Structure formats: C-alpha cells, structure tokens
Amino acid sequence: MTAASKTTLSIGEVSALTGLTTHTLRFYEQEGLFVEAVRRNAAGRRVFTQQEVGWLRVCAKLRSSGMPLPDIRRYAELVRKGAGTEADRFEILRRHEARVQRQVADLQEALDVIQAKVALYADHLAAGSADTLWRDGPDCTPARDVS
Amino acid sequence: MTAASKTTLSIGEVSALTGLTTHTLRFYEQEGLFVEAVRRNAAGRRVFTQQEVGWLRVCAKLRSSGMPLPDIRRYAELVRKGAGTEADRFEILRRHEARVQRQVADLQEALDVIQAKVALYADHLAAGSADTLWRDGPDCTPARDVS
DNA sequence: GTTTGACTTCGAGTAGACTCGAACTCATAC
DNA sequence: GTATGAGTTCGAGTCTACTCGAAGTCAAAC
Known part of the structure; x- marks a missing residue:
C-alpha cells in the first residue's frame, strides 16, 4: 500500500505527497488553512485524507503564485460554510x-x-x-x- | 528644464524618475548597488546623473524579477572593474x-x-x-x- | 530673519511565511 | 526492555528588503 493509495495518512506521508514540510503543515493547521479541523488518532497524532492532500496541493499553488495566507484562510472558511x-x-x-x-x-x-x-x-x-x-x-x- | 533632461539630479528627482523612494535609494547606495560612488555637492547632498537613473531602472527590473541584492551588487562591482x-x-x-x-x-x-x-x-x-x-x-x- | 521644504545620518521596526529546536510521548523492531 | 523513529507542543529565531522616524543641516522664498 503506497501512501498515495491509502485512505488515511500521517503527517510525514502528507509531507512527502505535497512537498510541504511537517513544520509547514502544522503551521497551516494553526493558521486555519484547512477546510475542516484536522482529525487525530487515539495517540493524538494527526490523520489526513487524500482529499486534504488535494486541497493542500491547491494551497501550494495558491501560495507559490503569491496568494497571502489570510486569503487562503478566508477561502477555506467559505468552503467550510458550504x-x-x-x-x-x-x-x-x-x-x-x-x-x-x-x-x-x-x-x-x-x-x-x-x-x-x-x-x-x-x-x-x-x-x-x-x-x-x-x-x-x-x-x-x-x-x-x-x- | 525638466528632471528628465537635466544633467545632474537630486535624490528627489531620481526618486520621481525611477519610482524608488529616497529611502530606498540611500539604502541601495549603502548596499553597494551603485557602479560608482555617489557624488555629493558642496552641501553634502547626493548628486545623480542620467546614467545612474538608467542603471537604477535596470536594478528595479532585476529586483522586481527577484534578483537578490547581493547578485546586483556583484554585477555592479564587475561593471566597476570594467x-x-x-x-x-x-x-x-x-x-x-x-x-x-x-x-x-x-x-x-x-x-x-x-x-x-x-x-x-x-x-x-x-x-x-x-x-x-x-x-x-x-x-x-x-x-x-x-x- | 524666519519659515518651508528638501535634504542629511542613524538606528530601529516591519512584514510575511516559514523554520528551527527543545523537551516530551508513543509504538514498533529487535 | 530498550533503542529508534515518527510524531507531539511551544516559543523563539530567521530572512530579505525595505520602511520609518527622529534630530539635524541648509538654501531659497517671503
């Protein structure tokens, strides 16, 4: 089972799949860039989904093209509101x-x-x-x- | 006599011609971005030439396209050496x-x-x-x- | 002769997005 | 049972290129 085909992913796997460091992923969570609160397993570790990987890839493109974090946060909030x-x-x-x-x-x-x-x-x-x-x-x- | 046709220019005129603030122009001098030492008049004020305005416009393009200041400094040094x-x-x-x-x-x-x-x-x-x-x-x- | 405006130096502060490190917890491999 | 590696939180540090402000000088206008 490769990371790309798993249904749940650790922060390290997400890091490998997105190119974002684990530090950056935690930072993004703290900054409210995720659409939904990041889930945790029994041990308190972060558990990600493929959907979140997709979203993070979009975030990476928005960031690399200069969208400020507050704008991405706002966008994520709107998606959350539905x-x-x-x-x-x-x-x-x-x-x-x-x-x-x-x-x-x-x-x-x-x-x-x-x-x-x-x-x-x-x-x-x-x-x-x-x-x-x-x-x-x-x-x-x-x-x-x-x- | 418009600023654009004068042979010597004040820092304010250069600022207007290049779009760089006077603060930035002094900062660039300090950072060694000028090809030659910036000349001063009797009162100790900076005196610029049209040639320097041309160079600053190039610098502005290099900067806006992401060339780091140290690279521009190095380039300026090479031009100075001739x-x-x-x-x-x-x-x-x-x-x-x-x-x-x-x-x-x-x-x-x-x-x-x-x-x-x-x-x-x-x-x-x-x-x-x-x-x-x-x-x-x-x-x-x-x-x-x-x- | 004083006010104005443009200039001077110097040092400190800002912005944004990371980036790092320390100290700690777990689960698995051996 | 302990060593390893991956995770956790927290706060602090970094980087680059400005950007600002205070305090002072000077020439010309009025």
Whole structure:
C-alpha cells in the first residue's frame, strides 16, 4: 500500500505527497488553512485524507503564485460554510487570477530587459569586442550603452 | 528644464524618475548597488546623473524579477572593474534569465489551476447549481470535485 | 530673519511565511 | 526492555528588503 493509495495518512506521508514540510503543515493547521479541523488518532497524532492532500496541493499553488495566507484562510472558511458562499469564493479566485496575470506580465517585461542584455553580452563576447560594453544609458536602451 | 533632461539630479528627482523612494535609494547606495560612488555637492547632498537613473531602472527590473541584492551588487562591482569581467557579468545575467523563465513557467502552472477553478465556478454560478460544488479531489482534478 | 521644504545620518521596526529546536510521548523492531 | 523513529507542543529565531522616524543641516522664498 503506497501512501498515495491509502485512505488515511500521517503527517510525514502528507509531507512527502505535497512537498510541504511537517513544520509547514502544522503551521497551516494553526493558521486555519484547512477546510475542516484536522482529525487525530487515539495517540493524538494527526490523520489526513487524500482529499486534504488535494486541497493542500491547491494551497501550494495558491501560495507559490503569491496568494497571502489570510486569503487562503478566508477561502477555506467559505468552503467550510458550504452552499451560498460560491460567489465570494469565485471573487477571491478571480482577484487572484488577475494578480497572477499581472505578475506574469511584469516578469515578462523584466525578461525582455534581461534578454536584451544577455544578447548584447553574447554578441560582444563572441566578437571579442568586450571593451566596447559599458554602463547603461539613461533609458536603458541597450543599443546605446550597456552594463 | 525638466528632471528628465537635466544633467545632474537630486535624490528627489531620481526618486520621481525611477519610482524608488529616497529611502530606498540611500539604502541601495549603502548596499553597494551603485557602479560608482555617489557624488555629493558642496552641501553634502547626493548628486545623480542620467546614467545612474538608467542603471537604477535596470536594478528595479532585476529586483522586481527577484534578483537578490547581493547578485546586483556583484554585477555592479564587475561593471566597476570594467574590461575583462564581461564573461562573469554574462553568467550572472544568464543565470537570472533562467530563474525568471522558471518563475514564469511556475506561475503559468498555478494560473492553469486557478483558471480551471474560476471556469468551474463561473459555470456553476451561471447554472445556479452552486450546491454541486465542493471540496477538492485528491489530485486536484476540478472535474470531479472542487473547492 | 524666519519659515518651508528638501535634504542629511542613524538606528530601529516591519512584514510575511516559514523554520528551527527543545523537551516530551508513543509504538514498533529487535 | 530498550533503542529508534515518527510524531507531539511551544516559543523563539530567521530572512530579505525595505520602511520609518527622529534630530539635524541648509538654501531659497517671503
């Protein structure tokens, strides 16, 4: 029986399945990111389900794309409340979607600047004309002046 | 004479031109991000050039795309040293380029998950079938089970 | 001649999300 | 029966890049 096919999972197994450390999983519980209270076995240890693993994977994606913990907590609360909260959940997701799209656009812009520089260095290094490369021009137009 | 066309600029003008606060500009000086030591006028005030504004704009892009301050400092040091450091500068830029591309790919992956959820909520809200929406499935396949 | 506003230095504080470590409890393997 | 390893709680520490505020200087406007 692999961890991925078990119906109940220890914190260590969940850690392996999600890539989140056990410390982080406990921290997330404390922060109220779980939809339902985390169950415990007779010995007081945490018991997780595959469903929770699924949710944690979504959490990991939301976090890695920059959603703050309070927003995820809010979303989890709405799911817990159940029917009637869908419009609010939708709103949270849509806002985050917009935020991520902005992030991608900003990174792409930075990437353009970086790649322009990389191309210049590649050219000049290949041509052996390294000494003609220098400081950045006023408006960062690499054609004139480069760092 | 607009700030953008002056040959020497105060810290306030540079702040306006770059979007960096005066606090941040002083902080960057202290962190060694400038290629040359920042000049001062008779009164001890900082005097900047258009060239420095160009460099700061590049710095802003590097920072917003996640290059750590120590890497930018190192790059600035290499530019200061001048000829013979081009291969190292190229390397720093190439590494950062790769890092940014990874970031974009990761964000895009997160965006796919988010958009799948957004689409589901949009459908269900439109259909008025909100009550069929629920928790995430084990492997985050929104078709089966959704938060 | 004083008020204003932009500048100076310095040190301390903030934010968010972990991350770590110590001290303890259990269950299982040997 | 004890050693090992995985779990528990709790509080404290870390990291990075700012961000703020206090106290002072200085030039120009009025």
